[in-house]
Amino acid sequence: MRELVTDVIDMVAEIPAARAAVWDLLLDPQTYPRVFTGIGACARLDVPGEQTVFEFRIGTPEAGIRALRVRVVTGRWYESLELHTPEIGSFAALRMYGEGDRCTVSITYFAPGRVHRDITDLSNAAIQDWTAKGLRRIADILRGARTSTVVNGEGSLVRLQLEVLRQVTISGVVRTRPNAVMKQLLSLNKWGFNLAGGYAAGAAYSPGRAAVVDDRGSRTFADMDRRSNALAGAMAAVGLGAGDAIGLLSRNHAGMVETMVAAGKLGVDVALLNAGLSARTIEQIVQRHRLSALFVDGDLEQLVQYLHDDIPRYNTDLRPPFPDRYTVEDLIEVGESGFRQPTQPGRLIVLTSGTSGIPKGARRPHPKGFGTIAALLSRIPMEMESTMLIPAPLFHTWGLAGLQLSTALRCTVVLPERFDAEDCLRAVAEHRVTTMIVVPTMVNRILDLPPAVRARYDTSSLRHVISCGAPLAGVTVLRFMDTYGDILYNVYGSTEVSWATIATPVDLRFAPTTAGRPPLGTRVSVLGPDHKPVPIGATGHIFVGNHMLFDGYVNSAPPDEAHGMLDTGDLGYFDVNGRLFIAGRDDEMIISGGENVFPRPVEEALAHLPQVSEVAVVGVPDPEFGQRLAAFVVKHEGAGLDSDMVRTYIRHRLSRFSVPRDVTFMSALPRGETGKILKWLLAGRPDGELPPSALGGLGVTGSV
Incomplete structure (x- = not known):
């Protein structure tokens, strides 16, 4: 016994x-x-x-x-x-x-x-x-034991290939019927494992299935393949070809997707321009990337009106502001279907978030075989031929990744042009959405809706709400899962490394602030200054290796590299269970009175206060301690909270060096179009006074 x-x-x-x-x-x-x-x-x-x-x-x-x-x-x-x-x-x-x-x-x-x-x-x-x-x-x-490396199949080629085969077979990405497999492989062999190949494969296998549903209507997989062929032919007819690059300034809709697909088929690179950027920044990006043409939504024309007149412009939607502006629809109706297939498809250039200044253009690689979809399926059991809602902007790495996933899974994608929390729930109920691709701000906005509003919509079809792009507060994680069930996934990655780790609902229930574990084919190490792993539990620089590391910046030096892995620019640690935790950006850590202090634990602690709606903490110069923390807090309407209460609360929960000397209450935090807080606008402004253009132009009033 x-x-x-x-x-x-x-x-x-x-x-x-x-x-x-x-x-x-x-x-x-x-x-x-x-x-x-x-x-x-x-x-x-x-x-x-x-x-x-x-x-x-x-x-x-x-x-x-x-x-x-x-x-x-x-x-x-x-x-x-x-x-x-x-x-x-x-x-x-x-x-x-x-x-x-x-x-x-x-x-x-x-x-x-x-x-x-x-x-x-x-x-x-x-x-x-x-x-x-x-x-x-x-x-x-x-x-200083060197133990902080976690590998999921990345070190064994045979094991990796077998696991990829298993994932794509059991999920149905690759059908077991020979004729279906042949249709898929012929389309993918022609265009590659990218958007063009995905829509072509969908057209070959399920031509009548809805591929994209936007605010104007829907397109089938056959429509997407046919129309992008016609658009590619028209682009060639106006002089665009392999080696050129175009700018795409658009919100989420079918015309944006068709432009990306057509350019890829023609071998033309596409720089995805952030709709929240200023006209001056867009001008700098257009010059830096030497763009040959611009494809722009009609209501975003004011952001490019001062560019040189010799850059051709086309509208991606049906609302051109000028009578003589050609639209994507006009180009498609020309009916040009003949064009020379390039040796290499065009690449997508995604801009970094710009949280520390001017965004850099990062060349995204094409997915290499079925490994990309298998990696994500190894942690998120998404379903074939289901419905996916993508309110996250497609010009953002995560929104784009969701679109690429949808083609491999032959999902019907619902694309709202703008995010509105209630409209999002309405779309879930109307289209019986199973997977939703979001950024953390959207999770918060949905939870901020009154309970009576949330209760109007049947969201029982949801199986996966996948968040990426910024940290999720632990209190938000638990509140969302208590409200909607254990369907929340948290993806940690970046434009440069794609994915690094994925936290499943099981991970998040156990450790709500975790970034999760590496998916299939990924290696993550936490390294010290000597590029050697630090001990489990110790904080260091996070390096990531997988087959989707970016192809470099357009006009900037690449990040630090070690042992075939890229530096994410974040600091973090592994726990004993192999789960990764993010301490913060390496440029956010401050040294106050000789102590290393991170803003994120302070943000996590303040998020637990019922009076706090949103919070950001940054380092600012201090004549006595070198640096100090400054907290910028958005309160719930009518909440009673003052600076002394905030400081006392942190003093009892964290170290004395973590207590923010400056506490500023704001009506909203400055955010980019993807919802990420732009801390560089807060740093150096402990008084919280931001230029009106920063607040008004970044959509901080509730929409993303």
């Missing part, structure tokens, strides 16, 4: 690390989820009249997740530490001894089985082993 856990467990562990350093980590709540399995999160709470209180998130999604408040009682410094859970009558007492670079930890557990029901089935030896492994990982952090 197996021995079960007893009420009292005593153990002793030897740790090859200095006692004071181990003590400091044990008093940091962030240490516990990084090094001990079964702990998804831990945060310091502000409990009036209490000593330090940590709230642990423990368990598993299968066995249940529990939030447990633990009172931290310190005795003699560096020697005695106790963790009490009065509500269940359990505690752990630690005594530390030793000198130099070794210490001994003596631990007594009382009633550990009360912490979680799964523990009652464990043995004393299992709990002792769990404790010893966690303490050894603390020692690994202190001695």
Whole structure:
């Protein structure tokens, strides 16, 4: 008969690390989820009249997740530490001894089985082993063990190929019927694994199926293939050809998609221009990329009206502002279908987010075989021939990725020109949408709708709400899943590396702030300044390797590279479960009074305040400490919150260096067209005064 856990467990562990350093980590709540399995999160709470209180998130999604408040009682410094859970009558007492670079930890557990029901089935030896492994990982952090690399099939070509084959077969991306497979492969062989190939393959297999539904109507896969052929022929007739590049300034609709597909078939590169940019910035991008023509929505013409007259312009929609402006529809009606197929299809140039200044143009690679769709299917079980809603802008990497996915899955894509939270729910109900591609601001806007409004729409068809583009606050993650079910996925990536990790609903239930794990064919490492992996739980630079790394910037030096991986520009760490967490941008970290301080933990903490709608924290110069944090807060209407309350709250939850000296309340935060907060507009402006053009031109009033 197996021995079960007893009420009292005593153990002793030897740790090859200095006692004071181990003590400091044990008093940091962030240490516990990084090094001990079964702990998804831990945060310091502000409990009036209490000593330090940590709230642990423990368990598993299968066995249940529990939030447990633990009172931290310190005795003699560096020697005695106790963790009490009065509500269940359990505690752990630690005594530390030793000198130099070794210490001994003596631990007594009382009633550990009360912490979680799964523990009652464990043995004393299992709990002792769990404790010893966690303490050894603390020692690994202190001695710099090189353990922070997680690989999903990227290092084994045979395993990778077999797993790709399995994913595309079980999902139905590749049909088992020989004639269907032949139709797909012939189309993909002609145009490649890109948008053109995807629509051509869909036209060959399901010609009558709706491919794109926009505010004006719908197009079948056959329509998309035929019309893009005609548009490519017309582009060739007006002098465009392989090696040229055009600019595309458009909101989401079928004409935008047809322009991208036609240019790709002709071998013409397409620079996707952000509709939220200023006219001056667009002018700089047009000159930098030497664009041969512009395809522009009629209501965005004012952004290009001052460009040189010798750049031809065509309208992508049916609302031209000038009578003599040719539209995409006019070009298609010319009926030119003959054009020379290029040796290489045209590429899409996506602009970086521009959160630190002028956006850079990044050349996106073409998907290489079925590996791209297999990678995402390995973490997100999307369905063939379903309906996908993409309110995220197609000129953004994530919106574009969703469109590319839709062609491989032969989805019907619903494209709203502008995002409106209620219209989004209405579209889900009307079209029975199963997958929705969003950016985090859209998740927040949907949750901000009154409950009565949300209840009007049947969203039961939704299976996957996939967010990417910026961090999701942990409180937002849990609130969304409590409202709509465990259907939320969080993708971490960038224009340069495509995807890096994907957090599934299971990951997010356990650790709401995680960025997840690498999908198939991806390697992620957290590296130190020497380009060597840092220990599990330690913070370093995030590097990513996969087959979709970008082909370089148009006119800028590439990011740092190490061991075939690219630097994302973010800092983060892996926990013991292999999940990645983002600490923040490397250029956002500040040094205040000699301490490294990140804005994101402060943003996460403030997001838990019920009075706070949105928050951004940035570093600003400080004459005494070198730098300090400044918080910019948007309150819910009528909420009572002042600067002193914000500072007191953070002082009780985080370190004193994390307390924002400046707290500014704003009506809205400056955001780009994709919804990402433009922190460079806030940095250096602790008074919160932004140029009216910044606020008005960035859609910060509620629409994205």
